[in-house]
Amino acid sequence: MSEILLQIDGREVKAKEGTTILDAAQSAGISIPTLCHHQKLQPYAACRICTVEIDVRGRTSLAAACSYPVEDSLVVRTRSSKIDRTRKMILEELLAHAPDSVELQELALLYGADKGRFEKEASFCILCGLCVRYCAEIKKKDAIGFVDRGAKREISFVPRVASKECWNCKECFPLCPTSALQAAYVLAEALAFPDQRDFRPSSP
Numbered sequence: 001m002s003e004i005l006l007q008i009d010g011r012e013v014k015a016k017e018g019t020t021i022l023d024a025a026q027s028a029g030i031s032i033p034t035l036c037h038h039q040k041l042q043p044y045a046a047c048r049i050c051t052v053e054i055d056v057r058g059r060t061s062l063a064a065a066c067s068y069p070v071e072d073s074l075v076v077r078t079r080s081s082k083i084d085r086t087r088k089m090i091l092e093e094l095l096a097h098a099p100d101s102v103e104l105q106e107l108a109l110l111y112g113a114d115k116g117r118f119e120k121e122a123s124f125c126i127l128c129g130l131c132v133r134y135c136a137e138i139k140k141k142d143a144i145g146f147v148d149r150g151a152k153r154e155i156s157f158v159p160r161v162a163s164k165e166c167w168n169c170k171e172c173f174p175l176c177p178t179s180a181l182q183a184a185y186v187l188a189e190a191l192a193f194p195d196q197r198d199f200r201p202s203s204p
């Protein structure tokens with residue numbers, strides 16, 4: 001794998017071909033916030049909180065650091081007024097869904113996000129997919145998935161699988177950036193009322 005030289009926040013950083021801006025930044029000790037990223041999982045780029053500015057051949061644009069591959073001579077900025085505004089807006093939208101999330105509140109302080117900007121639609125889930133992808137990619141069980149679409153999209157355990165696998169696992173609970181209790185509640189509901197929900201998965 002060949003080595004690539006890019007610039008992050010004015011510093012020259014070496015990275016391996018095929019890795020991402022986030023990987024390169026982390027290896028150089030440069031912090032970029034993440035919510036849907038997990039180093040053992042495939043990039044998903046759902047939450048966009050890792051948005052950075054990139055200059056490619058004289059053109060500046062925004063990119064998700066967790067999925068954008070490193071390129072030779074790429075110039076990356078991890079903080080600017082535009083990035084901070086973008087992250088603030090993302091956090092305000094996510095906080096409408098999970099107003100009590102400690103992780104979101106800490107980021108909100110950092111970026112000056114207003115928790116009350118959008119009307120609350122507390123589902124306690126920001127659809128980061130960490131629980132769903134961890135179960136599928138690492139545990140290979142597919143005990144949890146997304147159901148419905150649009151505003152109704154949410155996680156749901158598959159009772160038939162969950163009743164065998166989940167109580168002795170629960171490894172997805174601490175991954176949740178909003179509340180481990182939410183996953184516990186949905187799991188308990190799925191096991192207590194296995195026929196209540198017609199599980200029709202929607203794509204991740």
Ligand code: SF4
Nearest residue numbers: 125126128129131176
């Ligand atoms: S329950 Fe938590 S980990 Fe699962 S998708 Fe929602 S926010 Fe992400």
Ligand code: FES
Nearest residue numbers: 045047048050066
């Ligand atoms: S951490 Fe990059 S999009 Fe969520």
